[in-house]
Amino acid sequence: MNWTNDKISALVEPDRAHRKAYVDEDLFDLEMERIFERLWVYIGHESQVKNPGDYYLARVGRQPMMMTRDHNGEIHVLYNRCPHRGAQLCTARKGNAGRRIRCSYHAWFFDLDGRLDQIPASEGYDGTNLKMDDPEFQVQKAPRVDNYRGFWFASLAEDGPSLESHLGNSKVAFDQLIDRAPGGETEVVGECFQMVQQSNWKIFLENQLDASHPGATHESTGIAAMTIEKDMRSAGEEPPIAYGFLSDFARIGIDGWGKFGTVAHPQGHCSLEGYMGIRPDDPDTNEYVRLMYDAYGEKKAEEILGVNLHHVLVYPCLSVQPPLQQLRTIRPLGPDRTLTEIWHFRLKGAPEAIYKRALGYYYLVNSPSTMVNADDLFNWWKVQHGLESQGGDWVSFHRNAGFDVVEGEVRKSTPGSMSELPLRHMMQAWKNYMMSNGGGS
Amino acid sequence: MSNATEILANSDRFKFADVTTKTQLSVERFLHQQAEFLDEKRWDQWLSLFTADGHYWMPAEEEQTEGEGVPNIFWENLDMMKMRIRRNEHPQAHSQAPNNRLCHVVSNVIIENQDNNGNIIVRSRFHCAEYFRYEVRNFTGKYRHYLEKTSNGYRIKLQRTDLVNREGPYEYVLQWWL
Structure with a gap:
């Protein structure tokens, strides 16, 4: 379906929304394009990549990305894709790439900031259109990357409000x-x-x-936790404070x-x-x-x-x-x-x-x-x-x-x-x- | 005696203990029994297999040597286990209807250590199929039990369950112990 602005607008009324907003495949693709691949999306906390060479995979909309820390201590958000033939560069959910990221397919080497550092037998590219410093042959970066007090976000749109202004x-x-x-x-x-x-x-x-929803959905858990709390108190024990997070569902009710x-x-x-x-x-x-x-x-x-x-x-x-x-x-x-x-x-x-x-x-x-x-x-x-x-x-x-x-x-x-x-x-x-x-x- | 996690952590997890056939058989029978109690949902009998300070533990990471104070998939003492039974059996536990069915196979039973009091550390492998909401899910992994020898037979001080796919992602949550 061709989702024009009018058709999209008709899906949302002041007090109700149309079911298609939740199930339509084309709308989902539009959501990825216009929301998740445009707004600031959370990548991770800086402590997920503590050391130089660390990487942690993330996903922004439909795009497989990775957060890396380079050897100067700077954090980057890169597409997880080798610019040579397109292979995914890192496959483990997290890890340390060492001094450089090595593509498993043809052993191209990249710095942790995505810069192409070395190609084996590179003389094969002499006189061709491939130049080591050509932007096309670097691992692509998220167009905008920023953090708020150590919480890192990326936006795949070149322009738009700053992270701080979006977070508001x-x-x-x-x-x-x-x-x-x-x-x-x-x-x-x-x-x-x-x-x-x-x-x-x-x-x-x-x-x-x-x-x-909480009192209705979580009623059984609330009642079970409350019963155990009561049993523990009758046995002279004080239940852990965390049990109260569950018994609240019964105590507060529907x-x-x-x-x-x-x-x-x-x-x-x-x-x-x-x-x-x-x-x-x-x-x-x-x-x-x-x-x-x-x-x-x-x-x-x-x-x-x-x-x-x-x-x-x-x-x-x-x-x-x-x-x-x-x-x-x-x-x-x-x-x-x-x-x-x-x-x-x-x-x-x-x-x-x-x-x-x-x-x-x-x-x-x-x-x-x-x-x-x-x-x-x-x-x-x-x-x-x-x-x-x-x-x-x-x-x-x-x-x-x-x-x-x-x-x-x-x-x-x-x-x-x-x-x-x-x-x-x-x-x-x-x-x-x-x-x-x-x-x- | 120091706590059960520490005893497991300090035991050589590749060791084979030299035990009698009778001990081997009675430990195997104990492991088969605990699996059957889970499969048949015989909760009073399941709980009675644990010592008063016993724990069921499914660590989030294989390298973990402690359950207390760190994230786990399961870390439950008798109070938590009783809470889970009450909750899952409650008529308003809507996500549990219809209730699941489990089917365990426990094998590769290797007694790792038997101390002077007859307490046992045993490792084994399991496969468990879960039939839930008209579909079958499969879980597999390894058990490591620290069993206390009592006048009434063995009791579980610690049951450690390591799933092969412990890091997920989880398609649906685990509501019963494996």
């Missing part, structure tokens, strides 16, 4: 991930978990700030999630205000707060810890939960397949117990044995199937539609509601990005 209000996600460390630095822990969602990438983003407001920001970003008892009055937290006071002084430390934020969606590819030190990035593979990388972070200088709390969430919610996302993944898969059917054309976002509270450049959910504001907001942003030809804002 969502910068707070990264500020919080870093500033909450008494040591002023954060780093990834271990390898990420990779999971394939058998559903459209937008369904994942919509789920993240959908307040009316209709109790309205107390956590959501905010719609420019560029399609969204955020959720705080919950989950992130600052309980326990010895570990108090020790952590003391370390924050020592590091920043009381006033600044309270400013950092006082940011009312639980979850930030950085459009189009990130879900960040700074108080729990988690970051999920999505790599769409097709209209009905989405790869997620799930990372967690260690705050330098924070007590081990604070890391263990984040690790507890990482395990219970985001590991391959999660009893939480198991039910989400199944819902998304079922939604994908439903939207592929002809049993109805529209996806409803009507909850509290028309009742958003406008505050300057942001819009907030109706107080006390489980508004579908973030879902409406992201679909409007989608429409704008999909229709614009210059893109980016």
Whole structure:
């Protein structure tokens, strides 16, 4: 189908979206072209390529890319493709290429910044059109690469808004991930978990700030966790704080999630205000707060810890939960397949117990044995199937539609509601990005 | 006694212990039994195979020698295992309906060490087919068990399960132990 601006525009109404936005192959290709291969897409954290020669594979839209660190310590984002015959240069998910990247096919050598350094028996090219310094024979770089405080992004568009301007209000996600460390630095822990969602990438983003789903979707897990907590307390044991992340689903119930407001920001970003008892009055937290006071002084430390934020969606590819030190990035593979990388972070200088709390969430919610996302993944898969059917054309976002509270450049959910504001907001942003030809804002 | 992960880490994982045929057979029977309890979902019996401080462990990386304080695919004590059973058997655990079926084959059983108290470190290989949502998935890998010898037979202090494809990507999550 030829998706003209008019046809695209007709897919998104103020309170509903057409199912084709989630299932159509041609629209998916357009999304890759106009959203994922144009906007700033997350590549990875600098600590994924700590040493010179390190590389880490990533995907930007449909393009296989890699983040590298050269021998001057600079980070680059390159297409993972040899300019000779097109072979993929690095195949392991991560590694160290040594002094130079060697193509396995004909042993062309490249510096970590993509520069062609050496071709075996190069006299065979004497007098030909191949020149060592010809841009065509260097490993191609992402047109624009930038980082925000060590979080690296690439844009495959030559022009467009700067990274900082695209991130806008969502910068707070990264500020919080870093500033909450008494040591002023954060780093990834271990390898990420990779999971394939058998559903459209937008369904994942919509789920993240959908307040009316947790109590229903995760009821069984909430009840089981609450029972075990109770059993442990009757046996005189104190259950781990992380169990509370699960029992909350039962405690808060199906209709109790309205107390956590959501905010719609420019560029399609969204955020959720705080919950989950992130600052309980326990010895570990108090020790952590003391370390924050020592590091920043009381006033600044309270400013950092006082940011009312639980979850930030950085459009189009990130879900960040700074108080729990988690970051999920999505790599769409097709209209009905989405790869997620799930990372967690260690705050330098924070007590081990604070890391263990984040690790507890990482395990219970985001590991391959999660009893939480198991039910989400199944819902998304079922939604994908439903939207592929002809049993109805529209996806409803009507909850509290028309009742958003406008505050300057942001819009907030109706107080006390489980508004579908973030879902409406992201679909409007989608429409704008999909229709614009210059893109980016 | 130091903790079970440390004992496994310090044991030579290529060693063959010189044990009696009777010990070999009783350890094999124990491993077959634990696999059968998983396949048949006999949860009370499965839990009773563990010591009070026992753990089921599926590390995220092969080089891992510790389960506590690092990312894992599974790292569960009895409380977590009870939670998982309660949750997966709950009528509202919608992603688990219809419930899966597992079928294990455990083989290549090599007793690595038997200490003076009769405690055993044993390694083996498994293959497990899972029938879930009308499709079959296959898992394979190696087990390493640290078994405590008690008056009631062996009990699991630590069951380490290393999947061959531990780094994923995972097409769907694992809800039951393998």
